Structure formats: C-alpha cells, structure tokens
Amino acid sequence: MSVTIDITGLPQERIAFGPSPLAELGAALHALSEPGHHARLHGWTTTTAAGLKPELADRLHEADFMWRSTRSDILLPAQPRETLAEELDDLDRMDDERYVAAALEINCAGFYDRSGPSPLVDAAMRQRALDLAAARGPRQAAFVRRMLADPPGTRAWIRRLLEDCDEAFFADTWRRVHVQLATDARHKTELMRRKGLSGAVAAVSSALTLEEDAHGSRLVVDKLSDGRTTAQGSGVTFLPTAFGWPHLIALYAPGWQPVIQYPVSSGELAGVLPVETVKLRLEAVSHPLRMRLCRNLARASYTTSELADAYGITAPEVSRHLAVLKKAGLLSTRRRGRYVMHQLDVAAVARIGSDFLEAVLR
Incomplete structure (x- = not known):
C-alpha cells in the first residue's frame, strides 16, 4: 500500500522545498486537537490549550474536522x-466549488482519489457530506450546513479564525x-542540486522513495492507504514541518498539484507491557484489514x-474486527445519540x- 506520484519527465526545477506558515498552522492545530498523536509536543500543546480564550477554543472545535483526522488540502499550499x-489571500482567490469540496473532503471520505462534483452542485455529494457530518456531532453538522448554504460567509469566518x-x-510559534x-x-534543495532528487528524497524520510525504471519515475510514499496521481504539468512541493511527526502527509487529489509535508525531526514513544498483553495486541493488529481500520480509527x-462503506464490506464483518x-x-466506544x-x-x-x-498515523 502506498501513494504514488508520477514525476516522469518533470524538470528538477519544478520540484520545490519551502516552509509554509499556513501548513504549519494546520499542523499545530492538528496537534492541539489530537495531542495523543504528538507526545513530544506535550509541553507546547498543554500550555497553548490552557492559554486559549474560551471563545476561540469553541470556534476551533467547531471547525476542527478540517485538521483533526487529517489535513484538508486547503491547508497545504x-x-x-x-x-x-x-497564503490566505491565495486561498481567497480559489473558487467556491473547489474550496468547499476540499474543506469537506474528510466528510466525503472514500472519494478523495476520484474526480467528482462539488457538494455545492451535486445533490448526492451534498447529502453524503451532511450525513457523515452528523456522525461527527451537532456542531460539526451545523458548520457543514452553514458552509453549504453560505460558502462566502463561511470562508470569511474560517479566515478570521486562522488570523x-x-x-x-x-x-x-512561527517566529521560533x-x-x-x-x-x-x-538543505534539501542543496542536496537535490548536488546529489539529485534521490539524495534529497532519502533525506526527507525513509518512508519516501524514488523509483526509476523503463516506465518512468515515481515518488512512492509508504502508507496504509492507496493513491495515485501525476505531477506532470504542475510540479511537486515539499513542506517541512516542526509539528508533524509522526505524520507524513501526501496531497494527491485529482486536479491538485501534489504536496508532501514531512517532519524535520523524529522521536520515539516507549512503553513496557506484560508479554501476554503484547501477544494479544500484536495478534489483534496483525490482520491486514484491521491495520487499515486502525488508520481510520487513529x-x-x-x-x-x-x-x-469506506472499505466496501458488510457491517457485521466490520463489527467482528472491531x-x-x-x-x-485498543479501542474505545461511546454513544452519541x-x-x-x-x-x-x-x-x-503507542x-x-x-x-x-x-x-x-503516516
């Protein structure tokens, strides 16, 4: 399983490395929403969350589906x-259909790697977004309804939130x-100049490889998901992040320039468990489908x-794996309505x- 980006014939000058304040803000908001993913950021997330005014914290909770489970593509320029x-000015120039489809892509899970109509113009996609948002809770459902009813007003609200x-x-944080x-x-740009793209890719992450053969050249991101896109005619952008580990984010939606956000450093989580508990848990995650379910559930x-619906199997089969x-x-269950x-x-x-x-989490 992997995400593959076809770069056959792509000139090296169309491959860029650079920091993005919007992408880093998205990574920071994700860390605040899911501190369990980022144990080494415990001090920052705890201090920052404690210092948020209640009104701002409420607004972040309202919109957090755009960065909580993964990053919306609008946050990866x-x-x-x-x-x-x-970067927010650039975002303002995006048309409503493209913006809303990208902002709601988490709620429209299952269609990410396929071209499809925006929920603004397609009734089926609109209803799917509303149905899936309802499972996230009343605040998120209300926010999605508002975005579908008033895209310009909601986009302005999101910009004010980020500001x-x-x-x-x-x-x-950005200054630091x-x-x-x-x-x-x-450093990565210089490596690419001196050692070629393969040298730069090797320095980005061991989960990222450059494959070259008679059929062309490809960037392959090792992930518990499948996806394919092409950078021909556009390019590839690499965004370093200080808040990202352990995530390696790949934007590969049809019609978008591929973007890879990679952590600039790594860390480890340690722990000691009884052997029988380890055995039980390893057996639980050894099944390929359960590994993929873990990716969603994390x-x-x-x-x-x-x-x-996401995996094309029956509900009873999912229940058995859960x-x-x-x-x-390894799983928590709660009822919401x-x-x-x-x-x-x-x-x-961990x-x-x-x-x-x-x-x-990759």
Whole structure:
C-alpha cells in the first residue's frame, strides 16, 4: 500500500522545498486537537490549550474536522509564501466549488482519489457530506450546513479564525520554528542540486522513495492507504514541518498539484507491557484489514456503517474486527445519540511500538 506520484519527465526545477506558515498552522492545530498523536509536543500543546480564550477554543472545535483526522488540502499550499496573510489571500482567490469540496473532503471520505462534483452542485455529494457530518456531532453538522448554504460567509469566518489563531499563539510559534524549517528546506534543495532528487528524497524520510525504471519515475510514499496521481504539468512541493511527526502527509487529489509535508525531526514513544498483553495486541493488529481500520480509527471516531462503506464490506464483518481490537484494549466506544462511535486508543497503540504507530498515523 502506498501513494504514488508520477514525476516522469518533470524538470528538477519544478520540484520545490519551502516552509509554509499556513501548513504549519494546520499542523499545530492538528496537534492541539489530537495531542495523543504528538507526545513530544506535550509541553507546547498543554500550555497553548490552557492559554486559549474560551471563545476561540469553541470556534476551533467547531471547525476542527478540517485538521483533526487529517489535513484538508486547503491547508497545504503548493506555492508557499513568506507570510500567513499572503497564503490566505491565495486561498481567497480559489473558487467556491473547489474550496468547499476540499474543506469537506474528510466528510466525503472514500472519494478523495476520484474526480467528482462539488457538494455545492451535486445533490448526492451534498447529502453524503451532511450525513457523515452528523456522525461527527451537532456542531460539526451545523458548520457543514452553514458552509453549504453560505460558502462566502463561511470562508470569511474560517479566515478570521486562522488570523485569530495567528494573533493568539501562532505568530510567536512561527517566529521560533521558521528558521529551522527554512534551513531544512535550503538543505534539501542543496542536496537535490548536488546529489539529485534521490539524495534529497532519502533525506526527507525513509518512508519516501524514488523509483526509476523503463516506465518512468515515481515518488512512492509508504502508507496504509492507496493513491495515485501525476505531477506532470504542475510540479511537486515539499513542506517541512516542526509539528508533524509522526505524520507524513501526501496531497494527491485529482486536479491538485501534489504536496508532501514531512517532519524535520523524529522521536520515539516507549512503553513496557506484560508479554501476554503484547501477544494479544500484536495478534489483534496483525490482520491486514484491521491495520487499515486502525488508520481510520487513529484519526477520528467512526461508526460501523461508515467503516463498512469506506472499505466496501458488510457491517457485521466490520463489527467482528472491531470486537477483536476492543478485546485487546485498543479501542474505545461511546454513544452519541443514535450513533455508536469507535476510536483507536492511540496511547495503547503507542505501547505496541513507535514503528507501528508511525505506520498507522503516516
């Protein structure tokens, strides 16, 4: 399983490394939403969350589906700018259909790698977005309804939210990490100049490889998901992040320039468990489908029917796999109205090993 980006014939000058304030803000917001994914950022997430004004915290919760489970493509600019304001200006120039489809892509899971109509113009996509948003909770459902009813007003609301985050905590954070990210981007660019793309790719991540053969050239991102796109006619942008580990994010939606956001440093999570518990948990995650289910469940809570729909299998089959994960103590379940939501216990999974956790969260 992997995400493949076809770069056959792509000139090296169309491959760029550079820091993006908008992408880094998205990574920081994800860390605040899911601190369990980012144990080494515990001090920053705890301090920052404690310092948020209640009104800003409520607004972040309302819109967090755009960065909680994974990053919306609108938060990963293919042309990084020097300032957040410039990148938000670029975002303002995007048409409503493209913007809304990208903002709601998490709710329209299952269609990411296929071209399709925007929920603004297609009734089936609109209803799907509304149905899946309802499982996320009343605030998220209301937000999606508002976005579909008033795209310009909601886009302005999102911009103000990101600007308020910049004023509240991110501007200071960006000043501290920008030098590190810019230095890393220059280093990768120099490696590409001296050693070719293969040298730069090797320095980005061991989960990223360059394949070259008689059929062409491809960037392959090792992930527990499948996807394919082409960079021909556009290019590839690499965005370094100080907040990203263990995630390696690949934007490969049809019609978008491919973007890869990679962490500039790595870390480890340690833990000690009884042998019998380790054995039970390893058996639980050894099944290929359960590994793929873990990828979804590590990012957000899902209903059984959502998972069945995403993987094209029956709800009873999903239930059997969830029961195995729950018996191993790797799954939490809670009821929200008529929905029963399941989510991976990331802290428990971390005890299995950082390599497995990285694969699931990559």
